Every structure is written in C-alpha cells, then in structure tokens.
Amino acid sequence: MSAATRKEQIFGFWGSVAELFRIALRAIMGSKMRSFLTTLGIIIGVLAVVAVVSILQGVFQSFLGQFEALGANTLFIRPNYEMFSDRREGVRRLKLTYDDAQAVAQQVPDVRAIAPMLFRSDSIAFRSRHDTTTIVGTTEAYGPISDVNMETGRFLGPMDVDSRRKVCVIGHDILDKLALSDQCVGTEIQIGRDTYTVIGVVEKLGGAFGESDDDRIYVPLTSAIQQYGNDAANQLILLVQVRDAAHMDSAVERISNVLRRQHGLKFGQTDDFRTFTQEEVLKQIKTFTNVSTLIVAAIVGITLVVGGIGIMNIMLVSVTERTREIGIRMAVGAKRIHVLYQFLIESVTLSTLGGVIGLGAGWGVSLLTVWILRKTVSPTFPPAYVPLWVVLLSLGFAALTGAVFGVYPAVKASRLDPIEALRYE
Amino acid sequence: MTASGDTLIEARDLVKDYPMGESVYHALRGVSLTVRRGEFIAIMGPSGSGKSTLLHLIGCLDTPTSGEYVLAGSPVHTLAPDQLAELRNKEIGFVFQTFFLLPRANAVENVELPLIYAKIPPAQRHHMAMEALEFLGLQTHAAHRPNQLSGGQRQQIAIARALVNKPSLILADEPTGNLDSKTSENIMGLLVRLNQMGNTLILVTHEPDIAAYAPRQVRIRDGLIVSDELVGTPGKGGGS
Ligand SMILES: Nc1ncnc2c1ncn2[C@@H]1O[C@H](COP(=O)(O)OP(=O)(O)OP(=O)(O)O)[C@@H](O)[C@H]1O
Numbered sequence: 001m002s003a004a005t006r007k008e009q010i011f012g013f014w015g016s017v018a019e020l021f022r023i024a025l026r027a028i029m030g031s032k033m034r035s036f037l038t039t040l041g042i043i044i045g046v047l048a049v050v051a052v053v054s055i056l057q058g059v060f061q062s063f064l065g066q067f068e069a070l071g072a073n074t075l076f077i078r079p080n081y082e083m084f085s086d087r088r089e090g091v092r093r094l095k096l097t098y099d100d101a102q103a104v105a106q107q108v109p110d111v112r113a114i115a116p117m118l119f120r121s122d123s124i125a126f127r128s129r130h131d132t133t134t135i136v137g138t139t140e141a142y143g144p145i146s147d148v149n150m151e152t153g154r155f156l157g158p159m160d161v162d163s164r165r166k167v168c169v170i171g172h173d174i175l176d177k178l179a180l181s182d183q184c185v186g187t188e189i190q191i192g193r194d195t196y197t198v199i200g201v202v203e204k205l206g207g208a209f210g211e212s213d214d215d216r217i218y219v220p221l222t223s224a225i226q227q228y229g230n231d232a233a234n235q236l237i238l239l240v241q242v243r244d245a246a247h248m249d250s251a252v253e254r255i256s257n258v259l260r261r262q263h264g265l266k267f268g269q270t271d272d273f274r275t276f277t278q279e280e281v282l283k284q285i286k287t288f289t290n291v292s293t294l295i296v297a298a299i300v301g302i303t304l305v306v307g308g309i310g311i312m313n314i315m316l317v318s319v320t321e322r323t324r325e326i327g328i329r330m331a332v333g334a335k336r337i338h339v340l341y342q343f344l345i346e347s348v349t350l351s352t353l354g355g356v357i358g359l360g361a362g363w364g365v366s367l368l369t370v371w372i373l374r375k376t377v378s379p380t381f382p383p384a385y386v387p388l389w390v391v392l393l394s395l396g397f398a399a400l401t402g403a404v405f406g407v408y409p410a411v412k413a414s415r416l417d418p419i420e421a422l423r424y425e
Numbered sequence: 426m427t428a429s430g431d432t433l434i435e436a437r438d439l440v441k442d443y444p445m446g447e448s449v450y451h452a453l454r455g456v457s458l459t460v461r462r463g464e465f466i467a468i469m470g471p472s473g474s475g476k477s478t479l480l481h482l483i484g485c486l487d488t489p490t491s492g493e494y495v496l497a498g499s500p501v502h503t504l505a506p507d508q509l510a511e512l513r514n515k516e517i518g519f520v521f522q523t524f525f526l527l528p529r530a531n532a533v534e535n536v537e538l539p540l541i542y543a544k545i546p547p548a549q550r551h552h553m554a555m556e557a558l559e560f561l562g563l564q565t566h567a568a569h570r571p572n573q574l575s576g577g578q579r580q581q582i583a584i585a586r587a588l589v590n591k592p593s594l595i596l597a598d599e600p601t602g603n604l605d606s607k608t609s610e611n612i613m614g615l616l617v618r619l620n621q622m623g624n625t626l627i628l629v630t631h632e633p634d635i636a637a638y639a640p641r642q643v644r645i646r647d648g649l650i651v652s653d654e655l656v657g658t659p660g661k662g663g664g665s
C-alpha cells in the first residue's frame with residue numbers, strides 16, 4: 001500500500017473528529033451572540049450549581065475540619081431534649097450536672113478526662129465597647145481535651161475553678177469586639193453584671209459560619225454557676241475524652257450505664273441524655289451533605305433539560321438555515337454519518353462551552369457571595385470550595401445535554417436529500 | 426468516436442418520476458446514454474426539459490425511478506445513499522450555476538472540502554487545494570471568502586473544488602449562467618483545457634454559444650433525447 005493510504009488510516013476517526021470540531025467552532029464563533037443565548041440555559045444551570053455547591057462545600061469542609069480536630073477519642077453528652085416535643089419542657093425537666101460528670105470520671109476507667117460545659121449568651125463590655133458573646137463555663141480539663149493553644153497567657157487552672165475566681169480566657173474575636181490590645185492579660189472586662197480578669201487569649205481557630213469558636217469567653221464553671229444560677233448548672237454539656245478510640249463503643253455503653261444510675265432510670269425507660277461521638281457527627285454531616293447534593297442534582301437536572309431544549313431549538317433552526325450548506329457537503333461526498341456527527345459535535349461543543357462559562361461565572365458568584373456574607377453575616381464565613389467532582393460533573397452533564405438534545409436535529413440534517421438541500425432557498 | 430474508447434457511463438432507459446399530488450410528473454421518460462472517457466458533451470434543451478434532472482442522475486445525487494446506470498463499473502441504480510456519497514466523492518466533480526461555495530469558508534477551504542470527506546490529512550489536503558488554485562492562477566486569493574471574490578473567480582474556485590479530487594467526471598450545470606459573456610468565455614476556455622488534459626466533461630446549457638464548445642451535443646425535450654450528434658473536434662469553440 002502507498003504511503004498516502006497508510007496516512008489516511010492514521011488520520012482516521014480522530015482526525016475526522018478534530019475536523020468536525022473545527023467546523024463546529026467556526027459555526028459557533030460565526031454567530032457569537034446567538035451561540036451565547038443558545039447556551040444561556042446551560043450557563044445559568046451550571047452557574048447556579050457551582051455557586052450553591054461551592055458555598056455549601058466550603059461550609060461543610062470547615063465543619064468537618066472542626067469535628068476532625070475534636071479527635072476520634074472524644075464525645076459529647078447533652079440532655080435528650082428530643083424526648084419532649086417542646087424544648088422548653090425538656091429544659092425544665094432534664095438535668096445533666098457537675099455531679100454526673102464526676103460520677104462518670106470516677107466510675108468509668110475508659111474515661112481519661114471530662115470537661116463539663118455551661119453555655120450562656122451574655123453581654124460583655126470593656127470601657128466604652130459593648131457586645132455579646134458565648135460564655136463557656138468549664139474546668140481546666142477542657143484545655144487538653146480540646147487541644148486549646150494559647151496566644152498569650154494561660155488557660156483555666158484547677159485553682160481558678162476550685163476558688164471560683166473571676167478570671168476569663170478569651171477567644172480571638174473578642175480582641176476585636178472589645179478593642180483589646182494583644183497585651184490584654186490582666187485587663188478587667190465586664191461579663192453580664194460581674195467583672196472578670198483576662199488571664200489568656202486563645203489562638204485564632206477559624207470556624208464555620210456564625211458558630212466561630214473564636215467568638216467565646218471561657219470562665220471557671222464554678223464562677224459561671226455562681227453567676228447564672230442552678231438552672232444553668234443543671235443543663236451542662238459534657239465533653240468526654242476516652243483513653244482509646246478503639247474502645248469508644250464500650251466506653252459509651254459504660255458511660256450510659258453510670259448516667260442511667262445517676263438519674264435513677266428503670267429498665268426500659270429511655271435515656272434522658274444523648275451521646276455524640278465524632279463518628280456520629282461526621283455521619284450526620286455527611287447525610288446532610290448527601291441530601292443537599294441530591295437537591296442540587298435535581299435542580300441541575302431541571303435546568304439542564306431546559307437548557308437542552310434551548311439548544312435543540314436553535315440547532316433545529318440552524319439545520320434549516322444551513323440546508324444549502326448540508327447539500328453542498330453531500331454533493332462533494334459527505335456521508336450521512338459525517339453530517340450527523342458535524343451537528344452533534346456542534347451541539348456538544350456549544351453546550352460544553354456553556355458549561356465552561358457557567359463554571360467560571362458560578363465561581364465568580366460564589367466568591368462574591370462569600371465576600372458579601374463576610375461583610376454582613378460573619379467575618380469568618382468559610383471560603384468557597386469547588387471540589388473536582390463538581391467541575392467534572394457539570395462539564396460532563398453539559399456535554400451530555402448537548403449530545404442528547406443534539407441527536408434529533410443532527411439526525412434530521414443527515415436525512416436530508418442532497419438535491420432538495422441544494423435547491424433550498 | 427470509436428468503440429475502442431474506454432466506457433465511463435452506461436445509462437439505459439432512465440426514468441425519473443416526481444409525484445405531483447394525485448398524479449405523477451415524468452421528468453425523464455427513458456433516456457439512454459453512453460459516454461467514453463475523455464469526451465466533452467453539451468446537453469441542451471428548453472427550460473423544464475429535464476437537463477438538470479439527468480445531470481443529477483449522472484452525478485449520483487439522485488437515483489432513477491427505473492432504468493440502469495453504470496458509472497466506472499459501479500451499478501449506481503442499486504446503491505445506497507452512503508455508497509452514492511462515496512462515488513460522488515471519488516468519481517465526480519460538480520460545478521453549479523450559482524457556485525454553491527460555503528460562505529463562511531475561504532477559497533482554499535472551499536477547495537479542500539471534498540478532500541475532508543476523502544479522509545486526506547490536513548497538510549496534504551491543503552497542499553492539494555493550493556495546487557488546484559495555482560493551476561487556475563488563483564493562489565493569491567486563497568484566503569479570500571466567496572463574498573470577497575467576483576462571480577468569475579467564484580466559479581473558478583468551484584471548478585478547483587471539482588478538480589481537486591481528480592475525479593473521472595466533471596459535471597457542470599449552466600456554469601456560465603450567472604456570468605457575463607467575457608467571463609463566460611474564460612470559464613469555457615478553462616473547461617476546454619481540462620478536457621484536453623483528459624478530463625471527461627458533461628455540460629448543461631441552453632445557450633448554443635456555450636454548447637458550441639463541446640464536440641458532442643445532446644438535445645433533450647420533454648424528458649427524452651431528441652438528438653445526439655458529433656459536431657466537431659474539441660477545443661475549437663463556436664462562440665463569437
Ligand atoms: N423535486 C421535484 N418535484 C417535482 N417536480 C420536479 C422536481 N424536480 C424537477 N421537477 C420537474 O421536472 C422537470 C425537469 O426539471 P429540470 O430541473 O431537470 O429542468 P431543466 O431542464 O434543468 O430546466 P432549466 O433549464 O430551467 O434548469 C421540471 O418541469 C420540473 O418542474
């Protein structure tokens with residue numbers, strides 16, 4: 001065989017695809033505005049998906065980061081408010097106290113440390129600055145369990161708790177809120193109606209939207225109980241660290257047994273407390289992620305169908321307008337398959353380009369949204385995050401839409417009769 | 426011509442009917458034609474007599490309602506659309522009255538068009554198309570689009586496109602119909618030159634001046650051949 005024939009074979013299929021792609025690009029670029037309007041449905045669909053997913057993913061990533069930082073060997077215990085349809089009734093009837101915490105610490109050998117936490121929202125003030133924040137009453141155990149790193153000063157110690165000292169450790173955001181200097185250790189600030197002395201500042205953590213752990217003040221549990229009373233003291237959250245993450249399940253069971261005894265629950269009565277391990281929390285976050293991904297996928301589906309109909313519509317018009325061109329191509333030897341692929345590749349290229357534009361625009365919109373949320377809602381709102389699968393999925397679906405909705409116009413074009421196509425005015 | 430010439434076209438009793446509502450319009454009523462390689466034929470006849478219909482059948486753009494047609498050994502009347510496309514691509518070059526160039530493609534890209542479907546690689550394709558343009562002295566217009574060219578130049582581009590694949594047969598349907606007489610002469614001179622180089626040419630026209638360039642003239646009326654005569658030697662021309 002001659003060299004030319006071999007070259008022909010090498011050129012083959014992919015050469016033809018490259019050729020048709022070139023033809024498609026020329027047709028698309030030949031009428032840019034129309035191409036843009038044609039793919040607008042796809043552009044908006046992909047834009048919406050990328051914007052929503054990237055913001056949600058950013059929030060999820062930051063949540064995940066926080067809970068993973070918690071460690072696989074820790075768990076939370078809180079009153080089982082879900083027992084009552086009205087949460088206020090739960091708050092009135094349920095108890096989880098410092099005594100419970102001590103009973104668990106003493107009776108369960110698996111427990112390495114336990115930090116009771118009393119949460120309260122309160123006003124704070126320093127000189128002319130007023131604000132509100134979350135007050136966390138806890139013990140010295142909290143520091144090592146939560147792996148708290150200090151920027152300056154120290155964390156709460158046993159003496160602070162035992163002697164009910166009016167001292168506090170502030171989160172990083174409090175510096176801004178109260179316009180405190182970096183060397184604020186020793187400064188006295190107002191929490192509610194009491195005065196506390198700052199003994200330390202926690203390193204900046206970052207955190208999920210609205211829930212920043214930097215926007216907190218830690219005070220001795222005993223001081224908090226003195227200030228907020230017994231009602232608050234009865235509604236603690238216990239942060240527990242076990243010795244070995246591998247025995248988490250048996251530890252949870254022993255802890256439950258101790259608490260049931262403490263609360264005098266009889267056999268068959270449901271637990272009046274709930275435990276949350278990192279694993280469970282992660283599972284819940286993942287379920288939430290999956291559900292929202294499904295909702296997003298449904299939106300994508302709908303918008304892409306709408307976008308696809310737009311593409312089909314214009315491709316049909318395009319086939320009619322270019323009947324003469326099709327006739328010319330057929331007259332010089334284009335087979336049906338050539339014409340079919342030409343229009344199919346054109347619609348796939350068109351929709352994929354729409355996908356690319358939508359991806360870029362969606363990313364822009366999410367950056368803008370995060371910027372606005374940081375200015376308005378929370379300065380620590382997590383950055384938008386676009387996982388690779390979103391990029392691939394959007395482009396894949398955009399291309400698929402072009403393929404599915406391009407088939408009918410392409411088939412129509414390929415079935416034209418050469419003579420009638422040439423005669424077409 | 427003598428029987429020793431190699432037969433390119435063998436058409437027997439070609440009939441083409443067009444359905445017209447309830448009735449049928451008989452565009453061709455039984456046309457038989459034999460063409461040898463290297464011939465130059467003019468098909469003449471009044472408007473509506475079936476000239477274009479016959480040329481489309483010969484050019485494998487259409488299939489006859491009945492009759493047999495063998496082109497370069499292929500039984501065209503039995504072929505499927507894609508086989509016809511392949512035959513058009515390999516064996517036939519078309520030249521139309523209204524040029525039929527792709528408006529968005531430039532001259533050389535228009536000439537390359539048949540080579541795309543012949544699966545010739547891009548570089549080689551471009552080279553062949555430029556050769557065809559050079560042959561017509563149009564290489565300087567290679568990058569021009571059809572709307573940047575005169576009518577005569579457009580028709581020359583179309584002729585280059587018809588030539589580029591080195592077909593057995595060049596078919597021209599009123600190639601000078603949209604051109605002034607001076608340009609028509611140039612185009613006809615070009616076609617005569619192609620014929621002298623060995624190309625087989627079939628030309629449809631209703632102008633005797635144009636038909637006079639062809640040594641063999643076939644007259645057709647109401648879908649039937651009424652005369653088929655050799656009137657001279659190729660290249661002499663009969664125009665003013
Ligand atoms: N697709 C069609 N459907 C119906 N009738 C057709 C069709 N194509 C051609 N005809 C008819 O067939 C007859 C022959 O047409 P054809 O185009 O071959 O004529 P022609 O000899 O080329 O005429 P002209 O010199 O005007 O180009 C005409 O009467 C025309 O109306």
Ligand SMILES: [Mg+2]
Binds near residue numbers: 476478
């Ligand atoms: Mg005609």
